[in-house]
Amino acid sequence: MNINQKKIIDLIEELEEMVETGNTLPFSSKALISPEDALDIIDELKRELPAEIDQAQKIVNDKERILKEANEEADKIREKAQQQVNSMINESEITHLATKEAESIVENAQNSAKEIRVGTQQYATNILENLLNTINSLAEKVDLNKKEIEKIR
Secondary structure, eight states: OOHHHHHHHHHHHHHHHHHHHSEEOTTSOOEEOOHHHHHHHHHHHHHHHHHHHHHHHHHHHHHHHHHHHHHHHHHHHHHHHHHHHHHHTTSHHHHHHHHHHHHHHHHHHHHHHHHHHHHHHHHHHHHHHHHHHHHHHHHHHHHHHHHHHHHHO
């Protein structure tokens, strides 16, 4: 959990504590809290959430960069394998062995590139799902607290 996430959670907990410890109306479960204090916390949450969104965008950008690098590396490996094949083409038995080796290298390069792509995509998906869950949870808590504040008004 990074500092920004911790701050958002702290703000929500502060808002929850404010609601939980507010004076209650007689014969009611409604709590009296300071609208100014609650709105200050909500405003601060609104300022902090864009940082979480920026972090998610950075993760997406990193994923794209890693995929691009993996594809470039796979292309280099395929090109090198093709060069090796071309240099051995004129020799019959050696050419036969070289062709098999080159195909194996290309297949290995393709498999490696695929594994890198799959792993990177899974990593980015997991990070984004965790971030989305956190943001959704925070949004639900903010909405609940906002509704409680509006009920008090």
